[in-house]
Amino acid sequence: MRMGLAIDASCDLPRQFLQQHDIAVMPIAVRIDDSVFKDNRDPAEIQRFFDLKLGSRSHSAETEPCSVEDVQKLFLDKLVLEKDCVFCLTITPSRSPIYDNVVKASFAVLKNYRRVREPLGITGPFLMRVLDTRSLFAGSAPSIVEAVRLMQANETPAAIRERLAYIAENSYGYMLPRDLYYLRARAKKKGDRSVGLFSAVLGSTLDIKPLIRAYRGDTTPVGKVRGWEHGCETLFGYAADRVRAGLLVPAMCTAYGGDLSELPTLPGFDKLAQACEECGVALMQAPMSITGMVNVGQGAVTIGFAAEEHQVDF
Structure with a gap:
């Protein structure tokens, strides 16, 4: 089974780690005055934020987490073709709507993935599991690091979900x-x-x-x-x-x-x-x-x- 991970952009992990383990990032749009940033953990975009020296005015920023429609598109255009099971890990829903957006998107993804996969000869079911890391920023990272380890160890989706729930709780x-x-x-x-x-x-x-x-x-x-x-x-x-x-x-x-x-x-x-x-x-x-x-x-x-x-x- 081809397994993968998707995280929201506010989960703080090194770019190299994300690329090494092929972890998809669900972006967040950030608007500050007339400047718009695509927060997807791209070092160049972070540097642009620093270069524009917007820090003192950033408290008025508007942030838009990846929408339900954007999550659906990411999965149906890409992830359901490349993976057979994807775990989505997000920061705690008490601080962001991204978890709820991903849960809502999962219903459409699981309903429509067959029409995307079958014309390309990809058989078998597709699994999408959404998990709340119960934390935010660097606090979300341990669950993601553990998910990578479990996938490399070829653990079953059920075992991975149970272990990640325990790690998130702690x-x-x-x-x-x-x-x-x-x-x-x-x-x-x-x-x-x-x-x-x-x-x-x-x-x-x-x-x-x-x-x-x-x-x-x-x-x-x-x-x-x-x-x-x-x-x-x-x-x-x-x-x-x-x-x-x-x-x-x-x-x-x-x-x-x-x-x-x-x-x-x-x-x-x-x-x-x-x-x-x-x-x-x-x-x-x-x-x-x-x-x-x-x-x-x-x-x-x-x-x-x-x-x-x-x-x-x-």
Whole structure:
């Protein structure tokens, strides 16, 4: 059985990894003033976003996740011809409509795939499985990395789905924002009251940054740090401790809302890299998606991993 993966563009993974494993990306359209970006994890498009220096105005951006019709087209024009089973992994539906769009599209795909495949002599059923990663940004990455491993091991679709549901339930995504004023402006634009004006002003005045966790579909602050550099050390130090404690998927996923060459130079990253090397864990580095940057601001740092449930103490 030919198996494949499709993800939405806000799932942060290196471009090389996506290409190596032939992972389809469902794009997101981003409009900022008169500029339109196709967020499909293309490094050239991310660089264009940086070059236009739109970061300070990005909080007013409009984002349009891949529509039901676009998902249908991607599958019926391409994926049903190339694969026999495709797992679609998306960020949590509490933060984006993309999961619901893919579920709706799946009904039409499963109804119409035979008329596309049979004229080309492709027999047998086509399976489409839609999974919520229960996280976002780098927090969605462990499920995708595990899906690749399971497919390479020739596991059955049923076994893969069961395992991915377990990994999603135990995936942790953390974010350290750089600019609270931006985060508050974007939250206001989207009608999200999670970052109030008083908190933004107080935090910026005292240089206090929140550490935000995405876990089991919920996104909430779980700690505070003084100073962005100290926040990096705290976040990467925590990640190194989790690596040494043992992960469910041998990968620590990191993403950065800026020039990716800066990520390894951030305070504490070297200690995380050392822990990963000692424990045989892949340390993945990816640029944050354009969608991620317009939602939380440039310069944000995120990490994602899968681990057994544990107490967080920042």
